[in-house]
Amino acid sequence: MSNVTRKDVAKIAEVSEATVSRVFSNHHSVKAETKERVLKVASQLNYYPNVLAQNFAKRKSGNIGVVLPYIPSANVFSNYFFAEVLQGIGEVTEKNHYNMVLLFQHESNPMDYEQYFLRHEIDACLILGAKHREEEIRNLEKLHKRNLPFCMVNQHFSSQEFSEVDANHEDGSHQVIQHLYEQGCKKIAFLNGPLVFSNSSDRLAGYKKACKEWGLPLLEEFIHYGDYSRTSGYQKTDSILTLDMDAIYCANDRMAIGVMRRLEELEIQPGKDIALVGYDYSDLSRLVTPTLTSVEVPFREMGKHAAEKVLNDIAHSKVEYKQVKLATKLIINESSLLV
Amino acid sequence: MSNVTRKDVAKIAEVSEATVSRVFSNHHSVKAETKERVLKVASQLNYYPNVLAQNFAKRKSGNIGVVLPYIPSANVFSNYFFAEVLQGIGEVTEKNHYNMVLLFQHESNPMDYEQYFLRHEIDACLILGAKHREEEIRNLEKLHKRNLPFCMVNQHFSSQEFSEVDANHEDGSHQVIQHLYEQGCKKIAFLNGPLVFSNSSDRLAGYKKACKEWGLPLLEEFIHYGDYSRTSGYQKTDSILTLDMDAIYCANDRMAIGVMRRLEELEIQPGKDIALVGYDYSDLSRLVTPTLTSVEVPFREMGKHAAEKVLNDIAHSKVEYKQVKLATKLIINESSLLV
DNA sequence: ATGAAAGCGCTAACAG
DNA sequence: CTGTTAGCGCTTTCAT
Numbered sequence: 001m002s003n004v005t006r007k008d009v010a011k012i013a014e015v016s017e018a019t020v021s022r023v024f025s026n027h028h029s030v031k032a033e034t035k036e037r038v039l040k041v042a043s044q045l046n047y048y049p050n051v052l053a054q055n056f057a058k059r060k061s062g063n064i065g066v067v068l069p070y071i072p073s074a075n076v077f078s079n080y081f082f083a084e085v086l087q088g089i090g091e092v093t094e095k096n097h098y099n100m101v102l103l104f105q106h107e108s109n110p111m112d113y114e115q116y117f118l119r120h121e122i123d124a125c126l127i128l129g130a131k132h133r134e135e136e137i138r139n140l141e142k143l144h145k146r147n148l149p150f151c152m153v154n155q156h157f158s159s160q161e162f163s164e165v166d167a168n169h170e171d172g173s174h175q176v177i178q179h180l181y182e183q184g185c186k187k188i189a190f191l192n193g194p195l196v197f198s199n200s201s202d203r204l205a206g207y208k209k210a211c212k213e214w215g216l217p218l219l220e221e222f223i224h225y226g227d228y229s230r231t232s233g234y235q236k237t238d239s240i241l242t243l244d245m246d247a248i249y250c251a252n253d254r255m256a257i258g259v260m261r262r263l264e265e266l267e268i269q270p271g272k273d274i275a276l277v278g279y280d281y282s283d284l285s286r287l288v289t290p291t292l293t294s295v296e297v298p299f300r301e302m303g304k305h306a307a308e309k310v311l312n313d314i315a316h317s318k319v320e321y322k323q324v325k326l327a328t329k330l331i332i333n334e335s336s337l338l339v
Numbered sequence: 340m341s342n343v344t345r346k347d348v349a350k351i352a353e354v355s356e357a358t359v360s361r362v363f364s365n366h367h368s369v370k371a372e373t374k375e376r377v378l379k380v381a382s383q384l385n386y387y388p389n390v391l392a393q394n395f396a397k398r399k400s401g402n403i404g405v406v407l408p409y410i411p412s413a414n415v416f417s418n419y420f421f422a423e424v425l426q427g428i429g430e431v432t433e434k435n436h437y438n439m440v441l442l443f444q445h446e447s448n449p450m451d452y453e454q455y456f457l458r459h460e461i462d463a464c465l466i467l468g469a470k471h472r473e474e475e476i477r478n479l480e481k482l483h484k485r486n487l488p489f490c491m492v493n494q495h496f497s498s499q500e501f502s503e504v505d506a507n508h509e510d511g512s513h514q515v516i517q518h519l520y521e522q523g524c525k526k527i528a529f530l531n532g533p534l535v536f537s538n539s540s541d542r543l544a545g546y547k548k549a550c551k552e553w554g555l556p557l558l559e560e561f562i563h564y565g566d567y568s569r570t571s572g573y574q575k576t577d578s579i580l581t582l583d584m585d586a587i588y589c590a591n592d593r594m595a596i597g598v599m600r601r602l603e604e605l606e607i608q609p610g611k612d613i614a615l616v617g618y619d620y621s622d623l624s625r626l627v628t629p630t631l632t633s634v635e636v637p638f639r640e641m642g643k644h645a646a647e648k649v650l651n652d653i654a655h656s657k658v659e660y661k662q663v664k665l666a667t668k669l670i671i672n673e674s675s676l677l678v
Numbered sequence: 679a680t681g682a683a684a685g686c687g688c689t690a691a692c693a694g
Numbered sequence: 695c696t697g698t699t700a701g702c703g704c705t706t707t708c709a710t
Contacts, residue, residue, distance in 0.1 A: 004457075005687060016697045021688070029695060048457040053687035056395040057702060063438070075639075077422035078622060087414045090441060099402070099440045104433055118343075118387040230626075257626060264628065283417060287569075287596060289603065289628060300414075344703060355681045360704070370679060392703035396686060 013041040065122035070104035080282035088303025124149035124310035131196040149313035172295040172328035173206025185247035233258025247275035290334030352380040404461035409443035419621035427642025463488035463649035470535040488652035490645040511634040511667035512545025524586040572597025586614035629673030
């Protein structure tokens with residue numbers, strides 16, 4: 001590595017080092033003539049400011065940490081939620097010349113986010129797929145108390161007042177039940193995800209609320225729990241089928257597709273013998289046959305909002321408390337249209 | 340932010356600052372007693388070494404740049420190839436306390452990778468989805484000449500001798516044709532991807548070689564080109580169907596699924612009326628009905644190899660020239676099993 | 679095994 | 695508009 005520094009440019013262009021920096025930092029007034037001369041020398045020498053030195057002097061890493069659960073043997077990226085949120089975050093960080101640094105949280109030892117700040121590894125962080133549990137809350141509380149910029153995505157803790165960008169999953173659920181009701185379904189089974197995720201409990205609340213509203217039976221045995229994997233959908237299907245019901249509403253598309261596979265094996269046709277609804281409106285929902293009725297969630301927008309929020313905090317050197325809840329929308333497809 | 344520094348710890352622990360650093364950098368001899376005292380004080384003060392200062396002093400960013408094509412309106416992460424490679428890279432960088440920084444290459448202006456090194460933003464870089472074109476090669480050549488560590492993934496330029504981790508796509512293609520031949524197919528249409536990607540041309544070479552080997556007709560009109568998208572598969576189907584053929588081999592699963600959709604609309608059944616084969620053995624290939632026969636490519640391993648290669652270069656401060664080609668493997672499923 | 683000190687290449691005042 | 699200078703918190707080398 002060559003290592004042309006500001007000093008070299010300054011010497012040849014016959015200006016002070018500070019002026020060289022002024023030229024490269026833009027928001028400083030430099031005479032056009034001087035600027036030109038500096039830029040010319042810089043380009044001749046192939047000079048580029050050293051980001052390491054800049055970061056060090058500014059005490060900013062230029063990194064946004066993105067916390068992801070590490071799922072052994074699985075791929076976070078191939079999960080629609082993560083893929084979309086990351087894409088949204090990536091678009092915003094790129095535009096703002098920030099790096100997105102992925103931090104994998106291993107189930108076994110929850111990470112102390114604060115340390116990343118103390119080490120100056122990140123300037124802010126975004127938390128995806130957080131679970132509602134003691135240790136998590138404690139770690140977030142530390143950030144909160146120290147006024148460090150962070151934001152949760154697609155999650156909220158009823159007990160706390162953390163900044164978050166969420167979607168209205170209660171309403172999403174409500175839309176599903178209303179639609180199924182209008183399709184003539186009277187007994188709707190619900191395959192939910194683990195309640196440690198607020199979106200699961202929000203969906204449950206919406207399910208219950210809607211059932212009451214439309215006078216549908218609200219039985220405990222109608223509510224099942226998977227782990228959001230396709231396999232769990234597949235596996236839970238048999239016990240759901242022992243119920244007297246006419247529709248299955250799954251908390252995500254992957255589980256719905258697992259259910260579809262099992263129904264297929266049993267020669268039960270979704271969209272004909274039974275109504276099936278998924279959630280997320282992922283690309284998968286349009287890939288399967290019949291296409292899946294599902295709830296669209298603006299994951300990418302959520303990622304953007306969250307990233308913009310923390311970048312704003314950084315720019316203003318003060319964290320702003322913010323809670324956003326975006327709308328969800330039912331997209332009707334073949335799987336729930338009983339013919 | 341508090342900002343407890345080494346100085347604070349040194350003062351209270353009554354040692355020199357250098358000793359504090361020695362304790363935290365491990366590979367330095369410090370008397371057990373001293374070490375203990377320092378660690379105790381550090382933990383009391385909640386001290387963590389400042390990574391920005393460390394990086395600056397060491398002149399290392401701790402970042403591996405990963406170059407990805409930016410595809411507007413699409414999501415790189417939801418693409419099986421990128422998702423898997425990134426996962427592999429991520430596992431290795433995480434283990435080595437390195438960051439993976441995503442660099443999006445916009446089609447309109449190819450990036451000058453060298454600048455990232457000159458700015459000290461990255462210590463090495465990995466190139467995914469590179470196209471074979473002048474500018475790309477010129478930019479890589481600059482890295483090569485300056486002896487900067489980089490590695491291409493799933494791509495190689497016949498004209499150059501760059502480090503790369505590739506898979507044997509020629510053989511993958513060959514396996515497909517052999518299988519179809521054994522299924523009794525005599526006229527195999529091939530829907531390939533753009534030839535700017537070496538994996539496309541490798542597949543083409545394998546297709547041609549195998550056709551010759553088994554005495555199958557090798558007609559230009561049997562070879563079509565899509566852009567690896569599902570839509571392109573769907574759209575190219577009709578013209579492929581005008582041919583007198585008994586099998587369609589697609590260069591990736593997404594296109595194969597597009598073909599499936601169109602065949603479905605036309606009430607042509609893959610695995611019965613016609614044989615269909617995909618490529619990548621992505622999770623999608625197992626989601627569709629019938630399940631897709633496809634070629635497994637060890638993308639995740641490729642990401643790991645590439646990351647390990649450059650980390651090794653960094654550790655040894657010298658770039659090693661390396662070309663790896665991993666095996667591909669045909670996975671037989673329903674779509675190609677003519678009944 | 680430990681201390682002392684010279685950088686690393688910038689930013690951010692402050693002075694003129 | 696431009697120059698000067700004091701840090702930023704480490705790593706590294708040289709002494710002891």
